[in-house]
Amino acid sequence: MASPTTCLYHHKCRRKLVFYARRISASIPETSYDKHPKLIGRRYIILRSSELAMIGAIFQLSGKKPDYLGVQKNERLALCPATNNCISTSENISDRVHYAPPWNYNGGRKTPVNRQVAMKELLNVIKSVKPDKFTPRIVEKKDDYVHVEYESPILGLVDDVEFLFTPGKNSKVEYRSASRKGNFDFDVNRKRIKALRQELEKKGWVSENSF
Missing domain, CATH: 3.30.310.80 (Kinase associated domain 1, KA1)
Structure with missing residues (x-):
């Protein structure tokens, strides 16, 4: 499996994310919204948020705290990596x-x-x-x-x-x-x-x- 960092930008790993999301959706019983149309938006948001949270947990998207954080020897903060984030x-x-x-x-x-x-x-x-x-x-x-x-x-x-x-x-x-x-x-x-x-x-x- 690709690393969490690579996963977000790799097409094979993105397919895995979709696969897990579909499995999570399939595991939740279908509910008829015909009788409760006002609940569609709220339930849809809750469902999708739960799916994404589960995906984040599976792939450990929080990441590990960098070892170099803190005050450096020159009494300043660390420089940035080459990435644009x-x-x-x-x-x-x-x-x-x-x-x-x-x-x-x-x-x-x-x-x-x-x-x-x-x-x-x-x-x-x-x-x-x-x-x-x-x-x-x-x-x-x-x-x-x-x-x-x-x-x-x-x-x-x-x-x-x-x-x-x-x-x-x-x-x-x-x-x-x-x-x-x-x-x-x-x-x-x-x-x-x-x-x-x-x-x-x-x-x-x-x-x-x-x-």
Whole structure:
């Protein structure tokens, strides 16, 4: 069987996904919707969501947490792989695919706040903002670092998002957002970071430049 990463893009493996979906559908008794037409849409959605969730579990689409996550030896976050499903403030500014500008949590305030206050603001925004309907789960938190796993609502795909409050008094926050599986993310990671940043801007955070 192909690996979960290859599976999404390989025609033979896609046929297996369809095969499993049909088997799951066949295992559920047919129900007459003639008497309950209003339930068709809701039951159809529930059925399809259950099928996709089962497929995600079978092929372990959540993936394994990369070993290289966390603060690197140069006191920055990791660079992105060659795939187009990751953005990072650690990338070179000339890399338009992977680079994203860092944030400053005091750049838009009249009265500066300390790191502890800024960290609380960040955590609250992470918990409340779900632009892609992925479920955020904070798996690691330190005084200057946060690692969040964002899980998709159906297939259980997981993206790793990290935030790092850099040393010193510059109020700078770096971040990295990357999908564990696939080669493309259809800008999901970039849109997620943008949504978080726009919410933080209401509290006085700013970006080096908008994107």
